[in-house]
Amino acid sequence: MELLSSTKSFGGWLKRYKHESLSVKSEMTFAIYLPPQAETQKVPVLYWLSGLTCNDENFTQKAGAFRKAAELGLAIVCPDTSPRGTDYPHEHESYDFGSAAGFYLNATVEPYANTYHMYDYVVQELPHLVEANFPVTDKRSISGHSMGGHGALICALKNPGKYQSVSAFAPIANPTDCPWGEKAFTGYLGEDKATWKEWDATCLVENLVESQVEKASERLPLFIDQGEADNFLTEQLKPEALEAACEKAGHPITLRRQPGYDHSYFFIASFIDEHLAFHSNALG
Amino acid sequence: MELLSSTKSFGGWLKRYKHESLSVKSEMTFAIYLPPQAETQKVPVLYWLSGLTCNDENFTQKAGAFRKAAELGLAIVCPDTSPRGTDYPHEHESYDFGSAAGFYLNATVEPYANTYHMYDYVVQELPHLVEANFPVTDKRSISGHSMGGHGALICALKNPGKYQSVSAFAPIANPTDCPWGEKAFTGYLGEDKATWKEWDATCLVENLVESQVEKASERLPLFIDQGEADNFLTEQLKPEALEAACEKAGHPITLRRQPGYDHSYFFIASFIDEHLAFHSNALG
16 A cells, blocks of 8 residues: 555544555545544444446545534545556547446456456455555444445445444345446446346335345345435435335335435535444444 | 525525625626524524635535524525636636635736726625625624635735634635735736735735734634644645744734644534634624
8 A cells, every 4th residue: 555645634534555456456546534642542444336437535635524423523534436557449539337336346348357356355354454544343334425325325235244234325226127237237237237236326215125034134224315406316326226125125215305415525525424423323 | 696595404595695796897606604592583693604616505515513503593695606607718717716715816817807806896796785784783804714814814814803813724814925825816816916915925924023903902812723634734734834923922822733733624514613603693
């Protein structure tokens, strides 16, 4: 790991690092906010997954989260949103596919199958790296926005016991049934839609009913904020599909519809303190 | 005025407008945050002046100020940092002169003398526009960062009674004696350094001693935060010169040196709540 910058904020430190990732076979940058408490004790970690077009900096600069994180003694880790450094055909042409649009899955279609393994990176490699190198506990929570909200939900749903809590802002809640998801999943996973379902929060919840393998105690409640003035709400995000699946499966969900709020970081900033308190409470 | 966008944040609204400015003879964009209280009553206004390279968006996106502003019932107005729309020789070549570097003065050197009247814009035209069009009182405070900290200090010092309070983050405190100021003042005001002094906070405080015209009651205390790890501290900012002038003149100043903090918005965000509380208290 190479330290890129270290910036004091609310008595703690925001540090940016780059490192060679094994999962995605490229150099990756991530940010970690270490609250003041981390100078004398290990602190739990919230992983934040950002949305389309973002990198590790959007959340750190715009969410206004460090005041509360410093108060709660919570570290926050912000990975990038795709592998970098490759130059596949069409990889950099659109905002919703390829670079900065990794969708937190493991691609199976060449050439993306070579490196677009953001799921492995976020769920396995990054926590391993963070827990080996920083004063943090092995207690983790996960949250994110839009594409990153989708990422947070699937990471939690696919890994019972891995996270203490999960939340999302305006997640792409049913990507197998919206233009963003259909484009990305076709490009990363191919035409067989059966293979898409394991990367879709709504489908994952639906499958809970079928498999019945999970104990109720392992079912993390889904805590979601959604702005009602979000331009992407109807066509792309579809939280009502996830809500319906949860009701059918008996999976706990709190979906708060926030009147007047849009898809921006001004929306996230307005409610991030509540999400941080929710996670801190679960992290103990 | 033309509304460019309206975004809900912390129960209030961030609105961006453009308008034809008489002072600077160009189309100007500004932002105003109206807290929830503004829906039912008039609220006081804090003017925020940004630094080099900025526009109206840096503060609104990065300072994390709206949570506290919504709590306090404080509107915040963020102007741009220079006139726009002209194309003078060298106007867009460097980050520290010309566009986005108006230095909150009235230029006297052609061609800048035609339009670079950011002092008139900030002190006269913008408050007039704001108070005529929004649910705000005529109680004003002013703050800013770096070049904008310089701007806030000179606007307050030159206009006793106009503002209820003034503060600054890492201001260019003695621009007549630093490279940024020397370059800008030469370009905007010419070679005669005697004309520079009325645009320099330290010189303005020094002149208080000579003139003795101000009543002590009109002397606003200067509240300044300065990061000790700020790369620009020694060469460009020189708060010690302002502090010395204040001590000599008996002008009240609180200069807080904050260990470990740099020149970034992470520094501003860490202390903005205290500045907002300071201004809100003065605004009553």
